[in-house]
Amino acid sequence: MNSLDFSNSEGRRRPIVRIYNARMVYSRTGEGLTRVNLSVDPGEFVFLVGPSGAGKSTVLKLIYMDVFPTEGQVIVGKYNSIYVRRKDIPYVRRQLGIVFQDFRLLPDRDVFENVAFALRVTGARRKEIKRKVLRALGEVGLSHKRSKMPHQLSGGEQQRVALARAIVNEPLIVLADEPTGNLDPEAAEMVMNLLLRINAKGTAVLMATHNVDLVEKMGKRVVRIENGRTF
């Protein structure tokens, strides 16, 4: 939970992420996004849905500034894609927790170190790192596996470690790209429930998925994307 004041001078809540009329073209193919508008408020849970190739992952890449819009702008906290400098990008990403379909844990580091890694680069103290890592692992129910290597975990457990890594820095928003896509139904439900719990504690979540059944059950806000365009 964070106690930051998100109000602007008029006392309204300021979105964490805003995408205004963004176009993004992957240069070699000409494919990408034609027109995207999206805004996520503090504490919101938003599903980003659409068929394969619609542009869901590209929208998330715009937010973590892996790609930049060719038109329009992307605003993340105080950073704007138009003005952001290359050296600011790590600071943009520190406000975000990112989870991928394929987990992307460091294979040669144990669970504790996978979660600690993002904190070590910020220069946090050892004691603080330990406290935060154990708290994040506690959130996902994996404190007891902290000395295991990723290959010793099930897929669902690996994704829960990835979730712990995503929240350890107390991000404003968790971006999740098909986080349940590689999991069996039971593990998928567990990861989904953890995302809901993280959200209930105050962290915004933007989750890309093509699982329409799941989305309908949840009763959360849904943003549709088709052929690179949001609706």
Ligand SMILES: Nc1ncnc2c1ncn2[C@@H]1O[C@H](COP(=O)(O)OP(=O)(O)OP(=O)(O)O)[C@@H](O)[C@H]1O
């Ligand atoms: N690195 C890339 N280089 C060139 N074109 C790309 C690249 N990544 C994505 N694209 C193209 O951009 C479009 C949007 O892709 P994106 O990966 O965002 O879709 P998606 O909605 O995430 O699909 P999926 O559900 O399959 O993950 C597609 O036409 C895709 O082929």
Ligand SMILES: [Mg+2]
């Ligand atoms: Mg994708």
